[in-house]
Amino acid sequence: MALRVMLTKKLVRSGIGHCRGLQTFSLPDLPYDYGALEPAISGEIMQLHHQKHHQAYVTNYNKALEQLQDAISKGDSAAVAKLQSAIKFNGGGHINHSIFWKNLAPVPEGGGDPPKGSLGWAIDTDFGSLDALVQKVSTEGAALQGSGWVWLALDKELKKLVVETTSNQDPLVTKGASLVPLLGIDVWEHAYYLQYKNVRPDYLKNIWKVINWKYASEVFEKESP
Numbered sequence: 001m002a003l004r005v006m007l008t009k010k011l012v013r014s015g016i017g018h019c020r021g022l023q024t025f026s027l028p029d030l031p032y033d034y035g036a037l038e039p040a041i042s043g044e045i046m047q048l049h050h051q052k053h054h055q056a057y058v059t060n061y062n063k064a065l066e067q068l069q070d071a072i073s074k075g076d077s078a079a080v081a082k083l084q085s086a087i088k089f090n091g092g093g094h095i096n097h098s099i100f101w102k103n104l105a106p107v108p109e110g111g112g113d114p115p116k117g118s119l120g121w122a123i124d125t126d127f128g129s130l131d132a133l134v135q136k137v138s139t140e141g142a143a144l145q146g147s148g149w150v151w152l153a154l155d156k157e158l159k160k161l162v163v164e165t166t167s168n169q170d171p172l173v174t175k176g177a178s179l180v181p182l183l184g185i186d187v188w189e190h191a192y193y194l195q196y197k198n199v200r201p202d203y204l205k206n207i208w209k210v211i212n213w214k215y216a217s218e219v220f221e222k223e224s225p
């Protein structure tokens with residue numbers, strides 16, 4: 001009994017749970033307080049973004065997975081096909097935001113500190129300098145039409161760093177199975193409209209002050225071929 005309670009708590013913390021035999025997902029805790037990224041990102045935006053937007057993706061993802069299970073059990077192929085877009089959109093929203101929170105850190109905890117070690121060297125090799133990479137990510141993020149994400153990724157096949165964008169909530173894997181996300185920046189309006197009055201380039205200029213390069217470095221070192 002005690003083991004079951006411990007296991008359940010562990011699964012909830014990791015964002016995974018079970019409902020009627022179906023694996024479900026839950027909103028992961030943020031590794032910092034909502035106001036801890038100010039002034040780069042306001043506490044109000046962080047709270048809304050996490051509690052409302054990310055929660056909605058999780059809720060709708062679980063709903064779609066439950067409907068999928070029902071459709072499969074009934075052999076309803078049309079319903080299975082119809083659910084694919086909701087699963088991609090909401091599942092992608094959950095995957096992307098779960099990465100995004102880890103890509104940010106309060107300044108006293110290293111937010112904005114430049115990458116050290118092998119990631120720092122790889123950035124210099126593939127982009128010329130960290131400043132050049134920041135410029136490229138910011139420019140591509142600002143130019144992305146509509147809503148989406150801009151990514152710094154490791155391409156495990158090409159063995160190099162690349163900058164990619166995805167539309168809507170498409171996760172990075174939709175651009176290539178060999179791409180590992182190191183850093184994803186949310187360029188949906190909901191990520192900045194309250195604070196930056198819809199001026200996406202201003203948001204993209206300031207977010208670098210709280211980027212958690214330590215996390216990106218850890219992923220890079222783990223995934224480097």
Ligand SMILES: [Fe+2]
Pocket residue numbers: 049053097186188190191
């Ligand atoms: Fe978002």
